[in-house]
Amino acid sequence: MSNTLLRPGADAIAVKGWWSAHQWLILRRITQAGILGLFLAGPLLGVWIIKGNIASSLTLDILPLSDPYLLLQSLFAGHWPETTVVIGAFIVAGFYFLVGGRVYCGWICPVNPITDMAAWFRQRLNIKGGARFPRQSRYWLLAMTLITASISGSLLWEMVNPVTMIYRGLIFGMGMAWFLVLALFLFDLFLGQRGWCSHLCPMGAFYSLLAFYSPLRVSATQREKCNDCMECYAVCPEPQVIPPALKGAEQGVGPVITGINCSNCGRCIDVCSKNVFQFSTRFKSVNNFSTVTKREAMP
Amino acid sequence: MAKTGNEVDQYRRRFLIRSAGQACGAALLGIGLLTLARQTYGLPAEAIRPPGALAETDFLAACVRCGLCVRDCPYNTLKLSELGDKVTTGTPYFIARDIPCEMCDDIPCVVACPTGALDKKLTDIDDARMGLAALVDQENCLNFLGLRCDICYRVCPAIDKAITLDTIHNPRTGKHTLFIPVVHSEACTGCGKCEHACILPEAAIKVLPARLAKGAPGQHYRLGWEEKQKAGSSLVAPDKEHKYNLPEGYRYEYEGQGLIKENDSGETPFSSNPLDTLNQGRQQ
Ligand code: SF4
Numbered sequence: 001m002s003n004t005l006l007r008p009g010a011d012a013i014a015v016k017g018w019w020s021a022h023q024w025l026i027l028r029r030i031t032q033a034g035i036l037g038l039f040l041a042g043p044l045l046g047v048w049i050i051k052g053n054i055a056s057s058l059t060l061d062i063l064p065l066s067d068p069y070l071l072l073q074s075l076f077a078g079h080w081p082e083t084t085v086v087i088g089a090f091i092v093a094g095f096y097f098l099v100g101g102r103v104y105c106g107w108i109c110p111v112n113p114i115t116d117m118a119a120w121f122r123q124r125l126n127i128k129g130g131a132r133f134p135r136q137s138r139y140w141l142l143a144m145t146l147i148t149a150s151i152s153g154s155l156l157w158e159m160v161n162p163v164t165m166i167y168r169g170l171i172f173g174m175g176m177a178w179f180l181v182l183a184l185f186l187f188d189l190f191l192g193q194r195g196w197c198s199h200l201c202p203m204g205a206f207y208s209l210l211a212f213y214s215p216l217r218v219s220a221t222q223r224e225k226c227n228d229c230m231e232c233y234a235v236c237p238e239p240q241v242i243p244p245a246l247k248g249a250e251q252g253v254g255p256v257i258t259g260i261n262c263s264n265c266g267r268c269i270d271v272c273s274k275n276v277f278q279f280s281t282r283f284k285s286v287n288n289f290s291t292v293t294k295r296e297a298m299p
Numbered sequence: 300m301a302k303t304g305n306e307v308d309q310y311r312r313r314f315l316i317r318s319a320g321q322a323c324g325a326a327l328l329g330i331g332l333l334t335l336a337r338q339t340y341g342l343p344a345e346a347i348r349p350p351g352a353l354a355e356t357d358f359l360a361a362c363v364r365c366g367l368c369v370r371d372c373p374y375n376t377l378k379l380s381e382l383g384d385k386v387t388t389g390t391p392y393f394i395a396r397d398i399p400c401e402m403c404d405d406i407p408c409v410v411a412c413p414t415g416a417l418d419k420k421l422t423d424i425d426d427a428r429m430g431l432a433a434l435v436d437q438e439n440c441l442n443f444l445g446l447r448c449d450i451c452y453r454v455c456p457a458i459d460k461a462i463t464l465d466t467i468h469n470p471r472t473g474k475h476t477l478f479i480p481v482v483h484s485e486a487c488t489g490c491g492k493c494e495h496a497c498i499l500p501e502a503a504i505k506v507l508p509a510r511l512a513k514g515a516p517g518q519h520y521r522l523g524w525e526e527k528q529k530a531g532s533s534l535v536a537p538d539k540e541h542k543y544n545l546p547e548g549y550r551y552e553y554e555g556q557g558l559i560k561e562n563d564s565g566e567t568p569f570s571s572n573p574l575d576t577l578n579q580g581r582q583q
């Protein structure tokens with residue numbers, strides 16, 4: 001078993017073919033690159049579809065989109081904002097409320113490809129060990145960023161926040177932010193299995209809080225077909241969200257993954273040779289199990 | 300599976316200890332960040348915020364570092380600070396000596412700002428106060444040397460209001476005038492056109508944050524002559540009438556007019572022949 005887990009997905013590739021075993025991953029990378037591309041089209045090609053960066057942007061000179069976490073920091077720092085940024089933040093928050101908060105992580109955030117790559121190498125090279133951070137640490141860090149914003153009266157976290165820093169850097173000039181990219185990669189490679197995104201990042205923690213009621217969810221619709229190959233656990237950045245849905249049949253727990261830290265990345269769908277998982281909605285009851293929206297005790 | 304009371308206690312204990320550990324970790328990081336911030340905050344003097352920027356501390360609470368102001372500046376004046384620059388990472392600024400602010404009438408940077416970090420209340424660019432120009436090098440400024448450079452004065456968008464040329468005697472030649480550029484804080488926007496245009500290899504006139512460019516009078520200071528004018532008369536003691544031995548029909552005005560001849564009929568008490576006055580003294 002340990003051998004297949006060094007290369008999770010091998011079964012799925014054999015059964016479904018390479019494309020089917022990677023389709024969500026590829027779609028995600030296309031989305032990430034495409035949105036970054038839209039931002040870059042302005043400065044590089046002079047095609048101004050989106051101006052700004054993920055902190056706050058203006059699309060087609062009309063649609064404001066702003067990051068609700070940054071707005072929250074700004075409020076904690078004591079600034080009463082203009083309506084534009086408030087509208088933008090509500091639109092964005094509303095979107096993630098519907099599709100799942102951490103869709104931000106899986107589909108937009110520039111750090112995700114870096115930490116995914118680190119996780120991939122860690123798996124292939126069978127690197128073990130490093131520090132073990134509890135998954136709740138991120139919520140403490142989230143609280144810390146807001147409290148320090150309030151104490152310092154500034155967006156303090158934005159001085160170091162790798163997410164906004166890297167995205168802004170790609171569009172406006174990296175400066176020394178390449179070191180940050182490298183640091184994050186090495187951190188996740190050697191210091192902790194999915195150390196940053198799944199344990200520490202306060203931005204991810206913030207977005208997870210938008211996911212309590214989001215309709216769009218992955219569901220282990222055909223969970224009775226599971227052959228316990230464990231490959232979904234091996235690829236999932238937040239594997240603690242899987243068991244309640246996958247193994248909850250006896251306890252009467254529905255097959256929908258309701259854990260707020262699931263980023264709807266769809267890797268479990270890709271990697272499962274038995275086609276257990278599929279995108280679904282929170283409300284869909286399958287196989288006569290009523291959908292249970294009970295949250296996990298721990299996020 | 301029901302847990303016994305003891306197990307619950309154990310669980311609770313572990314949970315509390317773990318949470319305390321995480322909280323302390325986060326707090327330590329927070330303290331580190333706050334210390335770091337203390338050391339890196341404070342804008343270098345040559346970095347100027349865009350027009351309408353709130354006071355620096357408020358600005359850092361408001362700006363989300365989106366760069367929309369940068370994008371809408373038609374002159375590429377503004378840039379976002381990169382990691383490693385001296386300016387707080389991600390915030391907009393400009394260096395006047397590189398590209399000054401052209402003081403656009405419609406102030407697109409302010410219009411673009413979604414957060415109010417650039418204050419929407421700024422609608423007239425002449426009211427912007429990005430900094431204050433100061434002629435810092437009086438040794439090398441060509442006008443101070445008695446030449447007629449005048450460039451900073453000529454390029455100033457608020458010419459004759461923000462910069463004037465004040466004339467004083469040139470003591471070196473003894474017969475020429477120095478045209479001294481004088482900046483007036485009530486009109487200077489801090490756009491930096493003067494600093495940009497200064498022809499010296501290192502500008503003699505520079506836009507600085509107002510706190511560096513300007514002194515401040517003591518709060519209790521009163522300028523006697525102004526107070527007197529406001530009150531209409533001297534505030535300390537009634538003005539004594541000064542008694543000079545003036546010839547009859549003359550009085551002296553202290554506000555600057557000097558010797559005044561009453562009912563000036565063109566006559567003088569003196570003879571047109573100065574010898575008469577001298578002879579008069581001998582006779583007495
Ligand atoms: S956890 Fe943070 S860094 Fe990771 S993908 Fe989410 S927002 Fe990005």
Ligand code: SF4
Pocket residue numbers: 349350371372373374375376377399400401402403406407408409424
């Ligand atoms: S006023 Fe015009 S030139 Fe000056 S910073 Fe704003 S947009 Fe740029």
Ligand code: SF4
Pocket residue numbers: 361362363364365366367368369390391411412413414415416417
């Ligand atoms: S537009 Fe406003 S919020 Fe955005 S970078 Fe400029 S000053 Fe900051």
Ligand code: SF4
Pocket residue numbers: 431432454455456457458461462482486487488489490491492493494506
């Ligand atoms: S900075 Fe210089 S050019 Fe601009 S308004 Fe002030 S004196 Fe004039």
